[in-house]
Amino acid sequence: MIKIGVVDTxxxxxxxxxxAIEVIKEHxxxxxxxxxxxxxxKDIPVAAKKLFDEGCEAVIxxxxxxxxxxxxxxxxxxxxxxxxxxxxxxxxxxxxxxxEDEANDPNELYNIATDRARxxxxxxxxxxxxxxxxxxxxxxKGLRQGYPDAGPLKP
Numbered sequence: 001m002i003k004i005g006v007v008d009t010x011x012x013x014x015x016x017x018x019x020a021i022e023v024i025k026e027h028x029x030x031x032x033x034x035x036x037x038x039x040x041x042k043d044i045p046v047a048a049k050k051l052f053d054e055g056c057e058a059v060i061x062x063x064x065x066x067x068x069x070x071x072x073x074x075x076x077x078x079x080x081x082x083x084x085x086x087x088x089x090x091x092x093x094x095x096x097x098x099x100e101d102e103a104n105d106p107n108e109l110y111n112i113a114t115d116r117a118r119x120x121x122x123x124x125x126x127x128x129x130x131x132x133x134x135x136x137x138x139x140x141k142g143l144r145q146g147y148p149d150a151g152p153l154k155p
Contacts, residue, residue, distance in 0.1 A: 002031045002128060005051030005059035011040045012064035014113040016096060020060055020121035027125040041065065041097075042074055045081030048093055052085075058092040060124050062117060067101040075099075092127055096120045098146070116146035 004024060008017040021033055034054060036047040041063040048059045061082065065075040075097065086093045096116055103109040123145075126134040142150035 002028060003051075003054065003056045004028070004031050004033050004124070004128070005048060005054075005056035006033055006035045006062075007044050007047045007051065007059060008035070008037050008062040009040050009044065009064060010037060011066075012062060012098075012113075013100075014064070014098070014110055014117075016062040016098070016113050016117035019114050019117040020062070020096070020124075023118050023121035024125060027122070028128065031128075040074070041078040042081075044078050045085055048082065049085055049089075052089050052091060056091075058094070058124055058128055060094040060096060060121060063095070063097040064113075065097060065099045067099070071100075092124065094120050094124045096145070102146070112146040119143075119145040 006017045006021060008015070017035060021035070024031060024033060034051055034056060036051055038044060038047050044061050044063060048061060051059050063075065063078060065071050079095065082093050082095055098109070098113045098116060100109070102112055123135065140152050142152050144150055
């Protein structure tokens, strides 16, 4: 039985975890998904730690970052916490973050968030199912989550 942790926040303006869970269930129907929702991004690292303590093989996190400098600093602190946790537990944390200033149009921001959530969930599935070389064939392809792929500089 594979356990996958999903962490999201009430601060987010899109339920990105819902979209990721759909992808995970489609590709890993046998997986047990443990969801943990916290108030804001600085609470994400401890939630991820608790999910690893409950036996999760990997965790995917969903953060929403406001447009103000204080929000950017909070994201930086959270990101460092997640990096330290990954190193300490030796397991993947896929950090899916949307910055509110990525788009002015609410529909565009929603599309960025859902696309990013779904594509990163698929990346996580591939890593779990196929291991460390699962994404190697995509290296240097300019793939993007939340936006159209940029493509490689040279074919």
